Amino acid sequence: MYTVRKVTEDLFWVGGNDHRLALFENIHPIPRGVSYNSYVLLDEKTVVFDTVDWSVAREFIRNVESVLDGRDLDYLLINHMEPDHGGSIEEILIRYPNAKVISTEKAFLMMRQYGFNIDGREIEVKEGDTMTFGKHTVAFVEAPMIHWPEAMVTFDVTNGVLFAADAFGSFGALDGKLFNDEVNFDRDWIDDARRYYTNIVGKYGPFVQALLGKAGGLDIKYICPLHGPVWRSDLGYIIDKYIKWSTYEPEDKAVMIVYASMYGNTEYAAQALATKLVEKGIKDVVLYDVSNTHVSQLIAETFRVSHIVLASVTYNLGIYPVMHNYLMDMKALNVQNRTFAIVENGTWAPKSGDLMTEFINDELKLCDVLNEQLSITSSINENDERDMEALVDAIVDSVNGKR
Numbered sequence: 001m002y003t004v005r006k007v008t009e010d011l012f013w014v015g016g017n018d019h020r021l022a023l024f025e026n027i028h029p030i031p032r033g034v035s036y037n038s039y040v041l042l043d044e045k046t047v048v049f050d051t052v053d054w055s056v057a058r059e060f061i062r063n064v065e066s067v068l069d070g071r072d073l074d075y076l077l078i079n080h081m082e083p084d085h086g087g088s089i090e091e092i093l094i095r096y097p098n099a100k101v102i103s104t105e106k107a108f109l110m111m112r113q114y115g116f117n118i119d120g121r122e123i124e125v126k127e128g129d130t131m132t133f134g135k136h137t138v139a140f141v142e143a144p145m146i147h148w149p150e151a152m153v154t155f156d157v158t159n160g161v162l163f164a165a166d167a168f169g170s171f172g173a174l175d176g177k178l179f180n181d182e183v184n185f186d187r188d189w190i191d192d193a194r195r196y197y198t199n200i201v202g203k204y205g206p207f208v209q210a211l212l213g214k215a216g217g218l219d220i221k222y223i224c225p226l227h228g229p230v231w232r233s234d235l236g237y238i239i240d241k242y243i244k245w246s247t248y249e250p251e252d253k254a255v256m257i258v259y260a261s262m263y264g265n266t267e268y269a270a271q272a273l274a275t276k277l278v279e280k281g282i283k284d285v286v287l288y289d290v291s292n293t294h295v296s297q298l299i300a301e302t303f304r305v306s307h308i309v310l311a312s313v314t315y316n317l318g319i320y321p322v323m324h325n326y327l328m329d330m331k332a333l334n335v336q337n338r339t340f341a342i343v344e345n346g347t348w349a350p351k352s353g354d355l356m357t358e359f360i361n362d363e364l365k366l367c368d369v370l371n372e373q374l375s376i377t378s379s380i381n382e383n384d385e386r387d388m389e390a391l392v393d394a395i396v397d398s399v400n401g402k403r
């Protein structure tokens, strides 16, 4: 009848899954859907931790009602106000008129901006405050810019549950499987978790590091994010990923070749480069056509790999527009600490190589561009062999740490 899952003693997942939404935030494709997580604590007082997107509100309300089983709701605790979580606040306030709302000053301001009537119901909390609901005492930890300014996380000091807001979340619907140990996360979820983090939170690495620093002082046994699986084992796995992502350290010594090709000639050069890299022992080589790969996936791979080859035609004496969009996204999401290599193509005036190099040097932090560059006129031929070999050797040496 209901989609409720018990998380631990007194705590229940009451969220919802959406397989209908094509684009998260109307921009990022989510072919595996998405979950909106909400939790109910049954103590001497009853508490709902965050709500859900309006699209799954009906399912959410049914779940809340079933867990409360006739009890009134005492508190609605809001860690994050983005509408994929705050969208059902009013629904809860109307159905449970005695419920007080616990949140931060900035979140209350946003609630009013979104038109919610919370007058007389606010309990404003800040970093270091605690509240007791009976057996359970929670502590509030501000988490600004993860990834909105009002965000906080809440730690239940009684059972070690961290209500992590958007941190440690992932794209992908749960479909009955709630815990990380009920799925093969490293096989089936990590790509979506990385794509979620890098595109939603990636810009704010220093703020994530600050939160990780605070979390390091907590005895966390469960991580309950607002999207994706609940972590109750192997917490080090996901925390290690967050350390790498937030410090912009590559996960893997790997080469991603992103090419922009109009008629297949630059694509052929990219394939030739990939072939030679693999022949020389670089096994983790991935190739993407910038025109048919969503930029959110390119960004996720950019955070994973150590080396990126940009291979672009020249277009209107500039960088191919879709490649330029990828570069702009890298800048927006604060990509740094990567090594780039450049391949350019142009039939009469190849320009994209210099322009991409200039962009990387001027707009991205702590990034290098290898000196060796391949400049093609129309299509690769035997005259390009020496430059191709030099580029391959430079990439291989760089991946292997020899330069």
Ligand code: FEO
Pocket (backbone or CB within 6 Å): 080, 082, 084, 085, 147, 166, 226, 227
């Ligand atoms: Fe999942 Fe920032 O909302």
